[in-house]
Amino acid sequence: MKGNLDLRSLDLKSFIGGFLVALLVFGAFFLAKPQQEVSVVSTTSYLEIRDALKAKLMEEGKYRCCIKEPCSYCLEEGGCDCIDKIMEGRAPCGECIGEILEGNANPYLSDEQISRALSEVKEEM
Ligand SMILES: [Zn+2]
Numbered sequence: 001m002k003g004n005l006d007l008r009s010l011d012l013k014s015f016i017g018g019f020l021v022a023l024l025v026f027g028a029f030f031l032a033k034p035q036q037e038v039s040v041v042s043t044t045s046y047l048e049i050r051d052a053l054k055a056k057l058m059e060e061g062k063y064r065c066c067i068k069e070p071c072s073y074c075l076e077e078g079g080c081d082c083i084d085k086i087m088e089g090r091a092p093c094g095e096c097i098g099e100i101l102e103g104n105a106n107p108y109l110s111d112e113q114i115s116r117a118l119s120e121v122k123e124e125m
Pocket residue numbers: 065066071073074080082092093095096
């Protein structure tokens with residue numbers, strides 16, 4: 001009789017133990033989920049911040065890019081002067097070179113200016 005009672009209390013202990021483990025796993029799952037959502041939110045706000053920063057710099061005249069949709073590469077530098085570089089016959093940033101080669105150059109630039117700047121790229125390579 002006594003042995004049976006011990007066994008039952010043991011069962012109860014393992015039941016509680018199992019319950020706690022399940023609670024922990026469940027808790028971890030719920031704790032982990034919001035973190036995933038946060039990372040999605042921060043990706044969205046990164047793009048928003050990036051575009052807002054670009055717009056602000058453009059307003060201040062510090063973002064003078066040589067392609068239709070201003071590059072993001074020069075954002076690290078705190079300003080873009082790729083259009084000045086092209087007008088001076090120098091190579092623009094890597095992103096702009098790629099976009100120009102895809103035919104997305106700023107329509108204010110002449111073909112002559114662009115080909116002169118891009119021939120500078122080949123020389124640098
Ligand atoms: Zn650029």
